[in-house]
Amino acid sequence: MSSRRIDPLSVQPPADLFGNGPSPSAKDPQGLTFTEGGRRLEVQFQRSARARCTGMYVDPLAKTVTVVAPVLEPMAAVERFVRRKLAWALAAREGLATSRATDAVDIAHAGETLTVAYEPSARARRVALRVDARTGHVKLVVPPRMSREQALEFAQQNAAWIATRLKRRQPPVPFADGAVIPLFDVPHRIRHRSDARGTVWIENGEIHVAGGVEHMSRRVGDWLTARLREHLQPLVREKAARIERPASPFSLRDTATQWGSCSKSGALCFSLRLAFAPSDVVDYVVAHEIAHLVHHNHSARFWALAAKLTAGDLAACKAWLRHHGQSVMRYG
Structure with a gap:
């Protein structure tokens, strides 16, 4: 997780974000707390004879941060290392940092601190800010020829936009007992049925889920995937x-960011979020991607074919995705 390279070491989480697994050589960690600029980070600290330099491991599922240092590393050096990585560690703990994100930066705006993942991209043509509607995580995607200073200036200039997008974000709706989700835009309430056998079924307009409550989210997700596949195939x-x-x-x-895609080889892919969209919108997305089998562009001929393949009103379907598409990202 660190920018430095270390051997895999023993930590409580099974693996960090890069998949580095633990080793039994390190000692039990002790708890340390770091605060800076109003941010607080609790870490599990341990020393290891196998460590060549200080490193950091983050488990976003367990929400833990572990710092492993060589036996003779001065504590002052360890503290400096953690403070340099403080913003990044906080972001990684919440699942923001990815294998493509080199670090995270804090941006001050109207008394708030906005954490942004700094993500260089060889494919990016221009700098861009992206707010994940599902998690609220913010990414700063940076093209190869842009300096870090220019990219951070861009993010700072758009801090108000980031804050506005985050405030507009609707609260998440987990697949839990009592939650209401729109199965093909028709509201269905989820009911936990610990007394019943089976997996998931619809009864009286409700989605009933059998088994342990700890398996509810996975079972509903699997069931929705199967229903969407059945809907898409014909x-x-x-x-x-x-x-x-x-x-x-x-x-x-x-x-x-994509409702569907069609590769040059003709491979089709659709978003699982279509399970929450109206049926006519799903029909349009399929028509759109099938039209790409003939025209791998967005020319006038492509749109004419897409309109011909769409059962409903193409313009109305595009408008629904534009105005309501982000709302379906909050389910699950």
Whole structure:
């Protein structure tokens, strides 16, 4: 997790964000607390004879941060290392930092502290700020030729925009007992049925989930994935047949920025979030991606074909995605 390279060491979490697993050589950690600029970070600190330099491990699931230092490393040096990585560690603990994010930075705005993941990208053409509607995490995507100073200045100039987007974000709706989710835009309440056998089923307009409460979220997610696949399969087959193209198998992913995609080889992928969208919108997204099997662009001919393949009003479907698309990111 550190920018420095260390051997895999023993920590309480099973692995850090990069998949480095633990080793049994380090001693039990002790708790330390670091505060700076109003931010507070509790870490599990330990020394190891195998460590060549100080390193940091973060487990976003357990919400733990572990710092491992060589046996003879002065405590003052360890403290300096942690303070340099404080913002990044706080972000990583919440699941913000990724393998592509080199660190995280704090931006002050109107008395608040906004944490932004700094993410260089070889594919990016311009600097961009992205707010994940599901988690509230903010990423600063930086193209290769832009300096760090320029990128951070861009983020600071847009601090008000970040704060506004975060305030507009709707609270998450987990797959828990009593929660209401829109199955193809039709509200269904989730009911936990610990007294019943089976997995998940619909009864009287409610989604009933059997088994232990600890398995509810996973079971509902799996069930929604299966329902979406059943819904998509005939649409893909029918629309592909209309343009005389083979209906190749498609994949489903929990994407935050794309409703669907079509590779140059014809591989189709759809967002799992379509399970919460109206059926006519789902139909449009399928028509859009099937049209890409003929026109791998967004030319006038592409849009004409997409409109022909769409059962409903293409413009209305695009408007729904534009105005309501972010709202479905909060479920699960």
